[in-house]
Amino acid sequence: MTLAALHTPTARRLWEFHGGLHLPDHKRESTGAPVRRAPVPARLVLPLQQHIGMPSHLLVQPGQAVLKGQLIARPNGQVSAALHAPTSGTVVAIAEHVVPHPSGLAAPCVVIESDGHDAWAELPPPMPDWATRDPAELRERVRWAGVVGMGGAAFPSSVKLAPGPDREIHTLIVNGAECEPYITCDDLLMREHAARVIAGALIIRHVVGARRVLVGIEDNKPEAAAAMRRAAAVDCRIEVVVIPTKYPSGGEKQLVRVLTGVEVPSHGIPAQVGIVCHNVGTAAAVADAVLDGRPLISRIVTLTGGGVREPCNLEALIGTPARELVAQAGGYAPDAAKLILGGPMMGFALPDDGVPITKAANCLLVPTTAESPDPGPPLACIRCGRCADVCPVELLPQQLYWWARAKDLDRAQDYDLFDCIECGCCAHVCPSHIPLVQYYRYAKTEAWAKEQDKRRAEQARRRHEARVTRLERQESERKAKLRKKKEELDAPAGDPGTDPKKAAIQAAVERAAAKKAALAAQGVTPANTADLSPAQQRQVDAAEARRTVAPEGTD
């Protein structure tokens, strides 16, 4: 271990972002042992939506046998992800199952019963020559492999690999900051598979056409940084940068700021400023897909907190129920208070440990009551401003809270509600223990709903207006026609010879008279009962019938 290398000052200048927190990091609990492979569970539950975007399009039916790595759902549209069977077995059901989501609601899932063989399907060929391949081909491979952002956002990676033709990407940032307390899956991944992460980073660099790669790692992970430095020695365009530990430096826009000094525009993405950012886990998954042709079917999950007996990191198949992983970590300690998916700052509490691990599930945190006490009923806001001091986006959380509470969504948006990254710093320091982030989530949801209503109302208004104009136009056209007709009638009849229309009418009248005369000469008299429709015929018959039954002499 060359720890000394870490203390050599890097030439790179680092930047600051406002606020943030220095939290007790609790990393050591779960970094004592190497990553273990969790056993294949008897049943795997795979939600069809583990990513941002459209749910995947299902390709299998209940009862169908599947092999490990077999595609069972394909991406449905551009922003969507593929899904593969994590082990071999049988699809036993396609049903609603509780998924890891804050709502605790159920969503469509594929349930696979393992056959215990863990037999691989035929995989696409490895691409050791990726450096000479077309980026589009590599992007398609990543899309096939179902890789999503593994830092927690689960945004389909292939989309981020296509920044668009008009956006020139100069820098790829690989996010190994792992700034939330307790979580160590990226730390262990970098320690144990640094070469894989670097290989993935180089592939992504090639695909997006970036000139350089910056790997950001917080300084509380010296072993990971040292391993990454060693692995990065293969290419001089990769620089491993150790950054100060400060929550939330692992936030995408915060990390971009720390490493490059650039502020990604509000409501914008890093690609707008020539930067693409990927998590270390994503980079490794990309390397797996390209170098081995292996889809994303497993990930490293940190099991930690005082509420599990043996905190550790496990490589778990996607779809493994949380409770089986907890069991692998020695089970619950008696004072386990909560089950949190993710970290203590941004993770959400799971109602039940039957939910499956998804692609974005980096950590299962089981805190004790002492680690995560009930904050008690919130008191009134005293506008002390500590929230504003720690806000990494430099919002005024105390004012946002005020507007959110008053349901004044316009004011809340005027105070840049949608720039909030929900990092939880404000709520953490609030002396009145107000669940501030919850208020902002509520206000955002309300604002979205209102926006949608407004859009619908706008559409309806436009439709209504179009109809009114159409009716008015038709009415005025009708009136114009009538007026014209009237004028024609009123106008004194001119010499038919001068008016072609009148001449035509005159000619028609003459033709008809001539025809009538000709027919009369042949003995045919005109009858209007020829060419009757069946309905008219019926009416005529009915009238005839009435006439015959009517008493005589009444006409």
Added chain:
Amino acid sequence: MAFPTLSSPHTARPNETRRVMAEVLLALLPGIAALVWYFGWGVVINIALASAVAVAAEAAVLALRGRPALPAVSDLSTLVTAWLFAVSVPPTLPWWLTLVGIVFAVVVVKHLYGGMGQNPFNPAMAGYVLLLVSYPVQMTAWLPPSVLTEHPLTFSQSLAVIFQGAPPAGLAWDAITQATPLDVMRQKLGLSYTIAEIRQSPLWGDFGGRGWEWVGNWFLLGGVYLLWRRVITWHIPAAMLGALLFAAGVFWLVDPNTHPFPAFHLFTGGTILGAFFIATDPVTACTTPRGQLVYGAAIGLLVYAIRSWGGYPDAVAFSVLLLNLAAPTIDNYTRPRVFGHAGGGQRED
């Protein structure tokens, strides 16, 4: 296994309103000790009386509002109001005036506006100003500091003065009370004395009134403690004291005979107490950093203006209340630039 689902963050919270308030009370102790040292037991009696009335008033009004009394009373905010009021009024103030002032502060200024966190005006200062406007004689009759008086009041004499309104046997009111240094300065300047002549009197110490200046120093110590504990930030005290010093300095440079030197303004009256404990009340002050600078500076300038040209000797309470009115507007126009919005960030290379 089923678990409770509370909202994130899931951390143990490091701060607590009650602890914040307790730190303010703690920070007031050195100043209070100095007040007791120089002005006698009346200060302690006032604090005890004000605290009891404040807690009772808060409990009563919460009962009327149908709110649980215990969490609100135990946040200690009402004690902060009571203590700030008690250290601002003269140590001989009749008990019923304390009662009126505190009840007004707690019931009208705090709870009629919605209670904790909702009041636009600083309750202690509103109570103080109500009394100052309505009972100017009682509110400006201060004891001379103990270093100057021949008749320091004992504890029982103080009780008698406060609760029975009776000066100690054989002494007239005039023998035991005295105008404050700020008042003396005003009156004498009004009579066309020069500063040098006014300062001949033994009433004066190094900077301000004797005794008074030391009370200011001890409150300053408490203020530094609050800064260190991050209960307050530097913005409001620095802006307020800076603006006051600046205004005083300009006029003093123009004519040092008719304008007291800047340090005088700093160490007399309620300047230090106001800068660190009163103007910094988070509920009623500005909340944006730039807004706090504007707010503090405006208070400092107003203090100088009212002291120099206004009808009252001291002006901290008036200035704070006036700026309380302006705080929401100042906040609105001094919002910080949000990350990623125009005007920030650097392009590398």
